[in-house]
């Protein structure tokens with residue numbers, strides 16, 4: 001299956017095909033002239049797929065190097081970025097060369113950030129290997145690193161030259177990672193795709209979800225494609241992709257990066273904002289129940305045991321949807337349709353109440 005993302009300055013394809021990683025070199029050859037390539041990955045993914053990818057690309061006549069980071073959210077940092085810049089310089093990467101990002105959302109965001117800033121920008125390709133990365137982070141061109149103050153505080157918009165999604169890579173993924181990917185799937189359905197929501201309703205648990213991997217990935221990529229084509233730079237409709245994220249990112253930052261995964265935090269964030277919105281009358285009743293049922297079925301957390309409103313509030317003041325003392329929040333009109341409201345930042349305290 002193929003989807004094209006058409007943006008004012010760039011168009012690229014998302015290829016979704018089981019087993020395609022075996023011939024990844026052909027795909028790279030179809031997009032790039034022979035050149036130097038650095039693969040950015042993490043140690044777990046490198047162990048599983050690194051050799052295969054490197055060999056396949058080398059066989060096409062490219063000169064290939066690999067840089068591997070420690071797996072996990074803590075690696076999505078400026079320190080990691082600097083190490084990669086130095087590696088790129090050591091192997092003599094120039095602006096005619098390219099970067100391939102192989103792994104989950106962490107290497108996706110970090111690698112995209114490095115690619116878009118090294119020598120002011122190199123071409124790059126995304127090969128996402130987690131469900132979360134295949135349904136969300138590899139598409140749309142948001143790159144970022146975290147700092148201790150806030151999640152994704154520093155980043156760029158930079159689109160890849162192509163995205164290769166091989167759902168077979170999900171077969172080696174741990175259950176916790178399948179579940180966190182499903183949180184973003186539920187988000188995509190809740191904000192913009194009732195048909196996907198109805199498909200998810202027929203799936204009993206996270207294990208069965210993998211039987212529908214291609215349909216799910218295609219539907220989510222299509223939601224993201226539609227939204228990003230309309231608003232690449234996140235000034236309007238794209239904000240809906242942030243449903244559950246204002247509180248979710250604050251949870252990730254306050255708990256310490258990697259303690260609660262991104263998907264788990266988004267699951268908690270979607271339920272918390274919906275619960276309070278129903279109380280405050282900014283969302284119709286009944287949505288929380290549906291959302292909670294769906295997320296619990298996939299064994300995702302919907303709340304936290306300990307909740308520090310003050311530190312969560314402090315963390316979310318750095319959300320990129322704030323403008324002065326206002327913030328845009330994402331709510332649901334109904335399942336399948338999101339809405340954006342502007343409120344006083346202080347009012348977020350009401351949305352944080354337990």
Ligand SMILES: NC(=O)c1ccc[n+]([C@@H]2O[C@H](COP(=O)([O-])OP(=O)(O)OC[C@H]3O[C@@H](n4cnc5c(N)ncnc54)[C@H](O)[C@@H]3O)[C@@H](O)[C@H]2O)c1
Pocket residue numbers: 042043044045048071072073076103104105106107108109129130131132133136137138139140141142143152169170171172173174177180184262263
């Ligand atoms: N840019 C965006 O639009 C966007 C969207 C959503 C999320 N994100 C970001 O994505 C990040 C989370 O991504 P993630 O959940 O993929 O985390 P991740 O990249 O840390 O991957 C999770 C774990 O799975 C392992 N792994 C990856 N592929 C594997 C495979 N095929 N088999 C076995 N293990 C594998 C990794 O080594 C890692 O330990 C967060 O930083 C989040 O902010 C970005």
Ligand SMILES: O=C(O)C(=O)C[C@@H](O)[C@H](O)[C@H](O)COP(=O)(O)O
Pocket residue numbers: 136140142144151152184234238239241242245320
């Ligand atoms: O692509 C987008 O736009 C999103 O908001 C997708 C989110 O799932 C993703 O987590 C994104 O990285 C959040 O971006 P941020 O602008 O809130 O840092």
Ligand SMILES: [Zn+2]
Pocket residue numbers: 136184245262266
């Ligand atoms: Zn997200």
